[in-house]
Every structure is written in C-alpha cells, then in structure tokens.
Amino acid sequence: MKGEDKKTNRKEDVRKLILDAAKKLFVEEGYQSTSMRKIASEIGYSPTAIYLYYKDKGDVVYELHQEGFSLLKTYLMPLATVEAPFERLKALGRTYLNFAKEHPDFYEVMFMMKEPMVHLDNNPTNEMWEGGKEMFGFIIATIAECQQQGYFSKDNPQYIALQAWGLVHGLCSLYITTRLDKVGMENISELSADALLENAYKSFVSFVESSKNSKR
Amino acid sequence: MKGEDKKTNRKEDVRKLILDAAKKLFVEEGYQSTSMRKIASEIGYSPTAIYLYYKDKGDVVYELHQEGFSLLKTYLMPLATVEAPFERLKALGRTYLNFAKEHPDFYEVMFMMKEPMVHLDNNPTNEMWEGGKEMFGFIIATIAECQQQGYFSKDNPQYIALQAWGLVHGLCSLYITTRLDKVGMENISELSADALLENAYKSFVSFVESSKNSKR
DNA sequence: AAATTTAACTTAACAGTGTTAAGTAAATGA
DNA sequence: TCATTTACTTAACACTGTTAAGTTAAATTT
Incomplete structure (x- = not known):
C-alpha cells in the first residue's frame, strides 16, 4: 500500500504545484491573462503536462x-x-x-x-x-x-x-x-x-x- | 454636401449591417461564441473588413x-x-x-x-x-x-x-x-x-x- | 477620354488561445 | 536484462483578435 500512497501523494503534490502557479498568476495578473501556457511556464512544465493532472x-x-x-x-x-x-x-x-x-x-x-x-x-x-x-x-x-x-x-x-x-x-x-x-x-x-x-x-x-x- | 451625406450614410448602413449580424449571433449563440470571423461570414465579408467600421x-x-x-x-x-x-x-x-x-x-x-x-x-x-x-x-x-x-x-x-x-x-x-x-x-x-x-x-x-x- | 487618386475591400500573416495525438526518456517490475 | 509503466515533451489542429500589405473598382481630376 505504501507504493500506492506514494503515487497518489506525488500526484497531489504536482496538482498543488500547478494550482499554486495558477493562483499566483490569477491574483497578480487577473483571470483574463491566466492561460494554460503561462501556468505551465511558471513551473517549468510544457503546457500539455497540466492535462495529466487536470481535465481542462x-x-x-x-x-x-x-x-x-x-x-x-x-x-x-x-x-x-x-x-x-x-x-x-x-x-x-x-x-x-x-x-x-x-x-x-x-x-x-x-x-x-x-x-x-x-x-x-x-x-x-x-x-x-x-x-x-x-x-x-x-x-x-x-x-x-x-x-x-x-x-x-x-x-x-x-x-x-x-x-x-x-x-x-x-x-x-x-x-x-x-x-x-x-x-x-x-x-x-x-x-x-x-x-x-x-x-x-x-x-x-x-x-x-x-x-x-x-x-x- | 450631397456627396458627403451619401458617403456617411453608406458607412452607417454597413455599420448597421455588421451590428445586426453581431446581434443575431449574440442572441442566438451567446456572447462566448460570437467571434469577429463569424460576424464577418454572416454578412459575406472577410473578417478584417469589420475593422474598417469598428475599432476593435x-x-x-x-x-x-x-x-x-x-x-x-x-x-x-x-x-x-x-x-x-x-x-x-x-x-x-x-x-x-x-x-x-x-x-x-x-x-x-x-x-x-x-x-x-x-x-x-x-x-x-x-x-x-x-x-x-x-x-x-x-x-x-x-x-x-x-x-x-x-x-x-x-x-x-x-x-x-x-x-x-x-x-x-x-x-x-x-x-x-x-x-x-x-x-x-x-x-x-x-x-x-x-x-x-x-x-x-x-x-x-x-x-x-x-x-x-x-x-x- | 485618360490618368490619378481614393474607397472598399481581401489575402496573408502574426501572436496568442485551449486541447489532442503521438513520441521519448527515465524509472520500475519481473 | 527485458518489458512495462510513469512522466513527461514535441508537433499539430482549430480556433481567437488584429495588423500590414495588396487588389480592384469606382470616383475625381486633368
């Protein structure tokens, strides 16, 4: 079970990483200019990586x-x-x-x-x-x-x-x-x-x- | 003066043509899916033509x-x-x-x-x-x-x-x-x-x- | 009537958007 | 060691608003 936990923990960690980047852009630049691409580049990921953690x-x-x-x-x-x-x-x-x-x-x-x-x-x-x-x-x-x-x-x-x-x-x-x-x-x-x-x-x-x- | 009037009238006519197309799309499909390109194609114009009558x-x-x-x-x-x-x-x-x-x-x-x-x-x-x-x-x-x-x-x-x-x-x-x-x-x-x-x-x-x- | 200018467009292109499919490299399991 | 899964990336599609440059026909001037 430990492996399972580790896996879901890891997944949750990255989700939080993405969300925090989104939040930062959101409060600093407003919703309008918060794009998937900007969120991704904020954490050094490619844009499509987000879709592995969020549906859309x-x-x-x-x-x-x-x-x-x-x-x-x-x-x-x-x-x-x-x-x-x-x-x-x-x-x-x-x-x-x-x-x-x-x-x-x-x-x-x-x-x-x-x-x-x-x-x-x-x-x-x-x-x-x-x-x-x-x-x-x-x-x-x-x-x-x-x-x-x-x-x-x-x-x-x-x-x-x-x-x-x-x-x-x-x-x-x-x-x-x-x-x-x-x-x-x-x-x-x-x-x-x-x-x-x-x-x-x-x-x-x-x-x-x-x-x-x-x-x- | 007649030439001037004719010119501005023509300009107003096309403005109305564009606006009516925009209004139609607006009420039928909602704001989200009312794009400049759709407005243009609705009246048989190219997308950029609108910019001759509206700033943006x-x-x-x-x-x-x-x-x-x-x-x-x-x-x-x-x-x-x-x-x-x-x-x-x-x-x-x-x-x-x-x-x-x-x-x-x-x-x-x-x-x-x-x-x-x-x-x-x-x-x-x-x-x-x-x-x-x-x-x-x-x-x-x-x-x-x-x-x-x-x-x-x-x-x-x-x-x-x-x-x-x-x-x-x-x-x-x-x-x-x-x-x-x-x-x-x-x-x-x-x-x-x-x-x-x-x-x-x-x-x-x-x-x-x-x-x-x-x-x- | 011919030449020039202006008006009314269109085509091509840029920079951006969300999103999907296919490919890759590294870690893991047998 | 080989196969598989995990975690990504690259390339591409179909859009978006918008600008610059090109075209064509009408109006104006000479």
Whole structure:
C-alpha cells in the first residue's frame, strides 16, 4: 500500500504545484491573462503536462473557485463568536463586502463567472456547489435567529436571506465591474464608488434596524 | 454636401449591417461564441473588413451594450404612466427582472461584463455610461417620490435607490449565472430558481410596504 | 477620354488561445 | 536484462483578435 500512497501523494503534490502557479498568476495578473501556457511556464512544465493532472482549464478554474471559498471561510470563521444574531448579521455583510473588495478576482470566480457552475453541471458528482450553499446556509441561519429577536418579517428565512445576499452581492458585483464609479460621477454629489457602497450598506442596515418589531 | 451625406450614410448602413449580424449571433449563440470571423461570414465579408467600421471587438460589444439599453427603454417607457410612485417602483422592479430573464445576453453585456466599461474608459468621450445613469436616475426619482408618500427613510434617495438596484441586480445576476439553481436544490423545500427569485422579490416588496411610515 | 487618386475591400500573416495525438526518456517490475 | 509503466515533451489542429500589405473598382481630376 505504501507504493500506492506514494503515487497518489506525488500526484497531489504536482496538482498543488500547478494550482499554486495558477493562483499566483490569477491574483497578480487577473483571470483574463491566466492561460494554460503561462501556468505551465511558471513551473517549468510544457503546457500539455497540466492535462495529466487536470481535465481542462475549467477544471483548474473550478479548483481556484474552491480556493476562494476556503479563503472566504477564514474571513467568516470569527463571526461564529458573535453572540447577538443581528450583530452577527451586520458583521457578515461587512465581511462579505470586505472580502469582495480585497479579493475581487476570487470574488469573480466564486460568484460572477459562469465557468465554475458549468463545470459542476458537467461533473455530476454528489457535491452541488458546496461552498456557496454553506455560505448561504449561514445567512439563512443567522436571519432565522434575527427573526426570533423581532427583526424582519415572519416570512420564510430563505427568502429574506436571499434578499440580503442579493443586495450585498449586487453591490459587490456593481463595484467590481466599475459600474458604481460610472453612476457615482457627475452626479452633483460626486460620490466615489467606495462612498456609495459604504453609504448604501449603512442605509440598508439602519433601514432593517428601524423596522424591528414592525411584524408586518 | 450631397456627396458627403451619401458617403456617411453608406458607412452607417454597413455599420448597421455588421451590428445586426453581431446581434443575431449574440442572441442566438451567446456572447462566448460570437467571434469577429463569424460576424464577418454572416454578412459575406472577410473578417478584417469589420475593422474598417469598428475599432476593435470591444467597440462592437459596446454598441451591442447600447442596443441593450435601447431595448430596456422600450420596457420601461410604459411605466411613466403609472401615477402612484410606489406602484411605479414595484412595476419597475418587476420589469427589470423580466428584462433580465427574457434577454440574459443583453443583461450580461449591460450590467455584468467588464468590457463595455473598459471601452468607456478608453474612449474618453463626454458620455459616461449614459444608459446606466439614466436608468439609475429613474430609480432615484421614483424613490424620492415614494419618500414623500411615507415610504423608506428620509435618507439620501441615491443610497436607497442603490439598495433597490443592488438587490434586484444581485438577484438577476445570481439567476443568470445559475447560482440560484445551485442554492435552491437539495434544500428540503426543493425550490426552483424561478420560485426563489419570485418569492424573494415579493418578500422584499412586502417588507418595504410594511415599513411605510415607520420613519426611523 | 485618360490618368490619378481614393474607397472598399481581401489575402496573408502574426501572436496568442485551449486541447489532442503521438513520441521519448527515465524509472520500475519481473 | 527485458518489458512495462510513469512522466513527461514535441508537433499539430482549430480556433481567437488584429495588423500590414495588396487588389480592384469606382470616383475625381486633368
């Protein structure tokens, strides 16, 4: 069995070598200019060598997408210690926004690009976008706790969670695609994208806060 | 002057010919497989002929993006007749969602892709994402009217409009990138993406409705 | 009417992309 | 030692956007 282990270990090592090179190019030069050939030359391999370890480019992009979710987890971990559910929810939104701003490339591959989802469809394994579902589940659970404290309506927490996620994701994706800049400028107030993002989020939080115990 | 006019008319005609071919491929085969070569062969030209009428691919994609905003306008025009501002706002959200579902490719190029924004940055004309700003302005104006009727807080309408846009855009982009499918399945309730979208939007509307005159 | 210029294209080519098939050299097993 | 597997590389295909140079016909000028 030792030989077997050694073999799979070796295989895993090279996979990691390739993935790390891909990640490096990805964060330094962006997705657009991360080609199979560049990844290969980064580790001194020929382009086709990658195909011995990954099925195709979609496969390595999917792994990158998974790396992104690992990174997001390290951002969200500390939130588990926040006792008050609404405080936790606010921090969740903040952290999500920060993650998107600090790692726009990862955010893109995780939440904006079609490729990783297509890869999931083509590889009908039992895992169905685990990372995304886990994060969404965290929002749902937190919302449900908030409801018990009088926040939001008594609606299905899934729907409310989707509103929250949709809003924050919407802001992040408009920010990343520079559309927040474009609507902010020349608008008398002359607000920067960052200021718009900040103010919109704050305004949303206080809107939810103010509607506590309205109970529809 | 007649010669001049004839010349520019001819030039405009061919530009339209190219753009229509691009649009056809765009809606029938999607952005991914709309290449300069396919556009050219669609109208019986050689690939390089396009470059006599458009600077580069980004240029024709930008025009496609403009076509999208023309189309969106035809969707939004009828809303001007809705007197009650909150009714108009609800209809605006609905219409926006419908547009995204009926024309996902146009929606992508208008609100999700980076290319058209890069094109704007590289062509420093006086127009700064006119279509986007006009639509966002429509939301702001409607929100402002809603505020006068006791809806929302007395916050800057720009911030509230951005929340609304962010939420609806977030839902649309999660829908288009099939992420709503992925989080909806296997979730006991087993909701389809369409049902999730629908319920989240309805829940949001009734949340805003219920908080009327809370006045923070 | 003839010569020249300009307009509207095409052909060939470059540099890049993802990907497959075939070939090679070294390590391993019998 | 010989055969086989492992781990790669080289060459090639079919694309992509794009540029430079060449062609052909129409318009303009002389």
